Amino acid sequence: MKWFRTAAVSAFLLVTAGCASTSSSDQSEQWVYPPMAVPLQASVQQEVQIARLTQLLQRTDLNDEVRAKMYYERGNYYDSVGLRDLARLDFNQSLSLNPAQPDIFNLLGVYFTQVGEFDAAYEAFDSTLELDPANSYAERNRAIALYYGDRNELAFEDMTKHFEEDPSDPFRALWLYIIQSELDPVQAKADLLSRYEERNEEWGWVLVALTLDQIDEEQAFKAILTGTRDNTLLAQRLTEVYFYLGKRYQSEGDFASAVSLYKLALASNVFEYVEHRYSFLELSRIYNEVKAEQVAKAKQQAEQEQAKSE
Template sequence: MKWFKTATLGVALALLGGCASMESASDNGSQWMYPPMAVPLQASVQQEVQIARLSQLLLRTDLSDEIRAKMLYERGNYYDSVGLRDLARLDFNQSLSLNPAQPDIFNLLGVYYTQIAEFDAAYEAFDSTLELDPSNSYATRNRAIALYYGGRLELALEDMQAHFDEDPNDAFRALWLYIIKSEVEPEQARAELLARYEDRDEQWGWVLVALMLNEVSEEQAFKVIYSTSTDNMVLAEQLTEAYFYLAKRYQQEKKYADAISLYKLAMSFNVYEYVEHRYSFLELGRIYTQLRQEQVEAGE
């Protein structure tokens, strides 16, 4: 899922509705021999050309600060889309030095800081976004996620609840509200998400909700993905999302080996712009930290 859109696929829910009649892997003896995969995304010729073109134009000395700031922002977005995040962050900071009134840049920087667990810097960046653009609901969502990873669950829940209330039919908002609330009230969080799932619309994201709730088997979910993916890019995007949320479920169940493998799969498709790719790194670090703590406690 990118910062500003979610995919909708009417056919996905039709297929999901038919999953109940499908034979499960355990019933017919068939299982995935290998995890479902897509070809990892590579930088396109257009992206490379645009980066080169903007780099050449930025060498000019006759650019106004306004134009240079816009070009740095644009090149930063291209860097980000191909996974060159340090270069993107450098361009975004240079753009802000020329024009500080850019809420979208602060929002992206907040996500970067969340990824590397610099949570105070992330909160400050999201606060700057909302000061400049109070209606930016995605900054509210991203701040809620940063607060969640930073261990400030009450504030995280408050922000995510406000974000969810703006569009209760959004499956991704429901998913993240569940993820955060399950840390505080797991039974209530599950009951609420299940009720929303049963009253779902035709968004693709409800397939992920079904996977998170274990309402469909993994085989059934992957059948939906393969049936609705129109090309390799869509397949890579949907598998990135599916593996991330499936990993979250296994992590909640304390099946850490499975969760680690799935987070690595979520990163393997190079869908750099999706939050599921970005936060898989952070989740892996959290698991490793938790396992180390458990080993230390067991040794005492």
């Protein structure tokens, strides 16, 4: 990545720089620092709603239906500001009062996926789809959980069905490509290119273009920075860009760039986006993979040294 190499950022340091560029002797521009948005913070409205619901939940005259709804609403507010453990507690409280809530099972499935509890995630998504068979979010999230749980054949089956329901959705195309790449990377790229050629004007196709190297990173970032004046939208789009770029570099074996990108995806505090949620999981996967490689290498060296001494 041009702008990472220029800045000479270490693979395992958190990048916190702002957006800047410099001109070389041939007047071509290069990124010195990665583009950043101001990290999102809890709004006054979110804080007031959490306080209000907390106060209302102390009342003793609420029936179970109303109390379950309040727990669900407060859980959503907790989730939106990154307080996921508190959100999970509220969602469980809500389910204990009213078990027939597919949206809560879907959110719990995402939480289980984040922490690697894949069997619990599958059960949660299955519960959502039993209660609401048309829930497309649970369908996609189950496919992603199967992918992270290394059940790629099932993940591909789920995501293919999900994609075929709306082939114009660039995010469905991206996740289908990510999963299919684990099975047949050459065919996956060819299929994604074919879908990209039939693209519409949705923003997400820019992410597909980056994945396919149809545009370079400077073009993408300049388009975002010149066309996005709202900081919240800027934070959301940068979170998406950094996550999917991280996936691309990770698939190429460039763990240094991937780690930096996942950390950048986390930096804007877009807690509700799956790209933010799964960046933690991707960092853990890279750490575990690198650690396993180092252990295997150390074991091999020890065996070689022992063989020489015999």
